[in-house]
Each structure stands twice: as structure tokens, then as C-alpha cells.
Amino acid sequence: MNITIKTLGFNAKPDLKDFAHDKAGKLSRFYDEIIECEVSFSIDKSSTKENKVCDIKLSIPGNDLLATAQCKTFEEATAQCVDALQRQIEKRKTKLMTH
Structure with a gap:
């Protein structure tokens, strides 16, 4: 699985990139057919x-x-995204098993 990390409008610290890479890499344990993972970070102007x-x-x-x-x-936003994707993967796998 290829993991691409993008930052829009700022430069991320290596710690953030390592954290995102580790969290996104754990998704491959749930579904082995993942081709690519693209992580994008941005700062909202609120x-x-x-x-x-x-x-x-x-x-x-x-x-x-x-x-x-x-x-x-x-980090908190990344963790929430990974949790949401885990739920989506589980839902997709159950749909595939019923068909």
C-alpha cells in the first residue's frame, strides 16, 4: 500500500508525518486490498x-x-479519520460476504 501525505498551506513536522504514516498503515490489517492511502492536512480559516x-x-x-x-x-483528527475508515471497511466487508 502506498501512503501519500500532503499538507496544504503549511509545512508539517516529521513527527506529524510519522504519526499519520503509522496510523494509516494500520488500516492494511483490516483490508489487504488497499491500493493507496492519501492523507491531506489543512488548516481551516475559522x-x-x-x-x-x-x-x-x-x-x-x-x-x-x-x-x-x-x-x-x-493527531486527533487523524485518529478520528482512521476510526471512521475502519468502520467503513468492516461495513464493506460484511456487504461483500452477504453477496
Whole structure:
């Protein structure tokens, strides 16, 4: 699985990139047919403290899976996206088993 990390409008620290790479890499344990994982970080221009946005797109055979989260920190947003994608993967696997 290829993992691509993009930052829009700022330069990310290596710690953030390593954290995102580790979290996204764990998704391959749930579904082994993942082709590519694209993680995008951006900062929302709102006045609240919850302005860190993380988007994760999984390229898999069939339809791609997408999750977005907006939190106080990029790490928290990444964790929420990964949890959402795990639920989407489990739902997809149960659909495939019933067919």
C-alpha cells in the first residue's frame, strides 16, 4: 500500500508525518486490498480552535473510501479519520460476504 501525505498551506513536522504514516498503515490489517492511502492536512480559516482538518482517501477495488475530521490537533483528527475508515471497511466487508 502506498501512503501519500500532503499538507496544504503549511509545512508539517516529521513527527506529524510519522504519526499519520503509522496510523494509516494500520488500516492494511483490516483490508489487504488497499491500493493507496492519501492523507491531506489543512488548516481551516475559522475563528475556533478546532481548525485542523484531516482528509484520508483509501483507493480500493470498486469505490474509494473517504473520511474527514476537524479537531483541535492534527493527531486527533487523524485518529478520528482512521476510526471512521475502519468502520467503513468492516461495513464493506460484511456487504461483500452477504453477496
